[in-house]
Amino acid sequence: MAILSKKDANLILDPLADNNPITIQVLGICSALAITAELKASLVMAVSVIFVMGVGNVVISLLRNVIPSKIRIIAQLIVVATLVIVVDQVLKAFAYELSKTLSVFVGLIITNCIIMGRFEAFALGNGVWRSFLDGIGNALGYGVILVIIGFFRELLGSGTLFGIPVLGDPIAKTGLYSIGYENNGFMIIPPAALIVVGIIIWVQRSRNRALIEEA
């Protein structure tokens, strides 16, 4: 990390671990539940959010001295909405099948608490470069959790990864299925994501006890 000073590097590294938007700040849970049944969707969502947050934080940071504080929420919404539409159009152009399953949730990036949270908490008070790093860092932290959840839910729920069967064929009974293994239908339904998030939170906090909130 020679390019970045230690302070700047922390902007990216902190959200990945000890200040993770999902497991520590408990933001952006809705999309973590909704789209993580498949790894592919999780990954696309993660990349989309990285784009929206990186660019959005830069734009807000550039405009931070121009936006009147009374209408700043609306201004932020317009910036997010614009970026989300860009993402949506790109998906429709280059990954149409995926965009059909994701389109509702891509639209919902607008309401992703992490984005508005970082605009409010960071981009409005910091320079462009630092805001960019903060945006990327938080989106990465969000994306990492999303991919972890997606990995377990797709592997256990459908026996596939990125749509490729890895445990054998459930109908022809090959691989693991030949010895009686079956897919866990519970992992397909959204509540399972809550439980996976809960387990991630549990593991993270028992590894680093400083993170445990006081009751």
Add this chain to the structure above:
Amino acid sequence: MGLKENLHQTKLKFQGKKMAPAFNAIHTFLYSPNETTHSGGHVRAVDDLKRTMNTVILALVPCLLFGIFNAGYQHYSAVNGFPADFSIMEHFITWDNFWLGAITVLPLVIVSYGVGLAIEFVFAVIKGHEVEEGYLVTGMLVPLIVPVDTPLWMLAIAVAFGVVIGKEVFGGTGMNILNPALTIRAFLFFAYPTWMSGDKVWVHEGVERAGTADAISGETILGYLAQNKGAEFSYSLSDMFFGFIPGSVGETSAFLILLGGLFLIFTKIASWRIMVSAVAGALAMGLIFNGVVAAEWIPEYSKFYGLMEFEFWKHLIVGGLAFGIVYMATDPVTGSQTNKGKWIYGFLIGFISVMIRVFNPGYPEGVFLAILLMNVFAPTIDHYVVRGNVRKRMKRLKNATILPKPSEGQAEELKVETA
């Protein structure tokens, strides 16, 4: 040196070490410990947690035995045809039935206890507290509320899930929000629906034989009704009451469950308020549905007709409703604690169970969902009962502040009013 002394010596050797809770548990499970308290006042009573748990297990044993025989009986009847003149001694309590039932049901019991207790021991050692007795009842309930042919590895995963996510993360026995046995049941139901519902799973070998010439079917009564095929099953009322019907292992015999329930009420282990109000709730919802049918508000081709037409009191003797009410709704940890709360809690369990049964053909048995739902609401109910009580007393206090002179005769009136 007897076994007790041996255990005591081993326990002393491990005292203060990491594995101590495990040895303590084995010792206290078999004997009462040697240690006595020497100072201070303390309560002497025999009804500790272990005794409570054992009483419930005792009440479950008849259901388990019946389940073993029934597993065999249902299998042989499905294969060879139901006996024409059914006699209990000749067709039900036979070695064949017992043997088949034992080799299908006992593995469920062993896996349930093995996995569950192993997890309890591991958590006790990690957290450094004593092994808790909480799993003893859960471990017995679990095999009784699953179909006979549930694959053992599925059961093992579900038990691990239920004990860890349903109980240990909340802090172990006594701290859990949801009934662990029902958490396990719910996990199985949502994870492996093909093994937990339908017309194949309730009879041993039903799934294996499906699609072959020897196919056997063991649709449950609720299953028939949900498909509007109420006329097709041949079970008589006494079959339903005594439990000679297909279903999960231990839930079929309303008679034995009734006996178990009376035993639990008599020993004051389970709350009669919850049982009575849950029965009332189920009957109330059943009556409403019967009324809807009687008033001809729904047509006969409606998919709810079969279950709505089912006489209201029969809901109590089919499916898992009776079992759920007696053994699971009354769980003292997850249920309501206040007496008034218990009435509300129980009533809603019965009410919602029958509602789910009728309105959601996807879940032919709603009792586990109803109890889990009310488990979540139990603290809220208690909160409002306590608040209501506080408010009532505050009001009484406010009205009673100005005491008239005794000579005016109003003091007596006030006493009567506030009593």
